[in-house]
Amino acid sequence: MTSSRTVSANGIEIFLLEQGQGPLVLLCHGWPELSYSWRRQIPAIAAAGFHVAAPDMRGFGRTCAPADIDAYSIFDSVGDMVALVAALGEKQAVIVGHDWGAPVAWHAAMFRSDVFTAVAGLSVPPPFRGRARPLDTLRESGIANFYWQYFQTPGVAEREFERDVELTMRTLLGRGFSDPSASLFIEEGKGFLGVPADRPLPDWLSEADLAFFTEAYRTSGFRGGLNWYRNIDRNWELTAPWQGAQIHQPSLFIAGSKDSVITGLIGAKRVADMERVLPNLRQKLIIDGAGHWIQQERPDEVNAALIGFLKATQ
Numbered sequence: 001m002t003s004s005r006t007v008s009a010n011g012i013e014i015f016l017l018e019q020g021q022g023p024l025v026l027l028c029h030g031w032p033e034l035s036y037s038w039r040r041q042i043p044a045i046a047a048a049g050f051h052v053a054a055p056d057m058r059g060f061g062r063t064c065a066p067a068d069i070d071a072y073s074i075f076d077s078v079g080d081m082v083a084l085v086a087a088l089g090e091k092q093a094v095i096v097g098h099d100w101g102a103p104v105a106w107h108a109a110m111f112r113s114d115v116f117t118a119v120a121g122l123s124v125p126p127p128f129r130g131r132a133r134p135l136d137t138l139r140e141s142g143i144a145n146f147y148w149q150y151f152q153t154p155g156v157a158e159r160e161f162e163r164d165v166e167l168t169m170r171t172l173l174g175r176g177f178s179d180p181s182a183s184l185f186i187e188e189g190k191g192f193l194g195v196p197a198d199r200p201l202p203d204w205l206s207e208a209d210l211a212f213f214t215e216a217y218r219t220s221g222f223r224g225g226l227n228w229y230r231n232i233d234r235n236w237e238l239t240a241p242w243q244g245a246q247i248h249q250p251s252l253f254i255a256g257s258k259d260s261v262i263t264g265l266i267g268a269k270r271v272a273d274m275e276r277v278l279p280n281l282r283q284k285l286i287i288d289g290a291g292h293w294i295q296q297e298r299p300d301e302v303n304a305a306l307i308g309f310l311k312a313t314q
Contacts, residue, residue, distance in 0.1 A: 002042050006062070009083035010076070015062035016055040016084075020046025023314055024090045026081055027054040030099020030123075031225045032161075032172055033215055033293075034061045036209075037098070040299035041306065050305045053088060055080075057101065059224020061216050069154070072227040074235040077104045082115055091115070094310060098122035098295055100228055106277075107239070109247045118307060118313040120252035122294050123261050125270040126277040131242050133233040145186045151229040160191040161222045165177025168193060168215045172215065173293060174201050184260065203295045251278040252309040254302060282309060 017035045019042050026165045027038040027045075035054040045052045056063040058080055059072060066072070081104060085093045095116045097105030102124035109119035110127070130137060138146055145267045161168045168223050171193050186192060201210060253274060262271050275281055285305050287298050295302045 002039075002046075005197050006089045009085065009087040010080045012058065012064035012066065012080070014055050014058075014064070014080060014084060015089075016053050017042055018051075018053050019043060020049070020051050022049045022051050023310075024085065024088060024093035025050045025052050025091050025310060026080065026084065026095045026105075027052065028095065028097035028104045029054070029057060029060070030097070030101045031060075032169070032213075032217065032222065033099065033226065034059075034213065036212055036216075037293075037296060039296055041303055044299075044303040045307060045310065050310060051088075051090075053084065055084060057104070057269045058135060059227055061220055065220065065224035069227050069230050070193055070234070072224070073231045073238055075101065075238055077228075078111055081108050082112055085115055092117050094118045094120070094313065096120040096122070098305065099124060099292070100225075106247060107242075108119045109241055109249050109251070110245055113249060114148065116307070118250040118252075119247060120254070120309060122254045123256070123259055123292055125253065125262065125267065125274050126247060126251075127239070128270055128273070128277065129236065129239055129241075135233050143185075145188075147184050147186060147192055148229055148232060150186045150192055151226050154223070154226075154230070156187050157192060157226055158222050160193065161217075165218045166210070168311070169210060169213045169217060170201070173210065174199060202297070204293070204299075219283030236303065246276075246310070247278055248280055250309070250313045251281050252283050252285070252305065253281065253307055254285045254287065254294060256292065256297065257286050257288050258290060259292045259294070261291075261292060262286075282312065 002017050006013050006015045029037045035056045038054040042052045059065040092115055095105040095108050102121035105119050105121055106126045109116045165185050261267050287301050290298045
């Protein structure tokens with residue numbers, strides 16, 4: 001049975017879902033999600049003989065959301081996971097991440113190979129640190145309306161998303177990043193959501209699931225998660241010592257074939273070239289027909305790949 005609790009780690013209170021006994025596995029969610037996003041993985045991985053812990057990440061759900069924007073850097077997020085391992089009474093863990101949780105997992109493995117013995121990333125390829133700040137690169141390319149840029153000014157995206165939280169979550173999760181009508185570029189006057197269409201939920205997302213996400217975000221707001229995007233350039237600056245670094249632990253990558261994170265020119269190249277960063281990549285699994293919310297959309301395939309990887313790396 002999955003249980004929940006809150007632990008003190010890295011100076012904040014972290015809420016987590018937990019189940020099972022055995023080697024520790026951390027599951028790190030992305031935006032705009034919660035530990036609940038792993039509801040279909042936690043019991044399966046626990047039943048396979050592992051101690052599974054899925055936290056609400058810093059700024060999300062029932063975990064603390066510091067006021068300072070600078071408190072949401074990659075160092076803070078990785079620091080949370082290092083401290084969480086210790087708070088759970090362990091010295092090592094396998095770390096798994098989806099969406100924003102994937103960069104946390106990749107960097108955790110890169111920064112602390114002594115703590116994280118293996119790593120899996122879903123949807124977002126491992127870090128290829130560019131030669132310039134990401135937002136500068138966008139501007140220099142003549143791009144001014146990418147969603148990362150829209151998220152930079154505090155309060156703008158918050159006002160849009162918090163105006164009708166149920167509609168926001170229905171649109172973000174129901175449409176995702178695989179629907180052709182969903183653009184990552186912001187049309188003037190339309191905001192990130194554009195003109196939300198009245199559409200049925202996908203099969204993998206029930207009305208009860210939507211209600212859970214909606215209530216959580218009504219309570220927490222969107223500021224904490226959006227602050228992760230406000231550290232994109234700062235993360236680039238902080239990670240300068242790891243320019244060109246590799247992740248040598250056993251690794252796994254999973255994504256959906258319809259996920260726009262990997263279907264664009266840059267994303268596709270990073271998927272093709274990821275062995276440069278992951279010399280010990282055990283599997284690169286692209287699930288045909290799946291979109292961005294991969295572990296919720298296709299739990300059977302994701303669970304089989306994760307459990308096979310976990311057993312092979314113990």
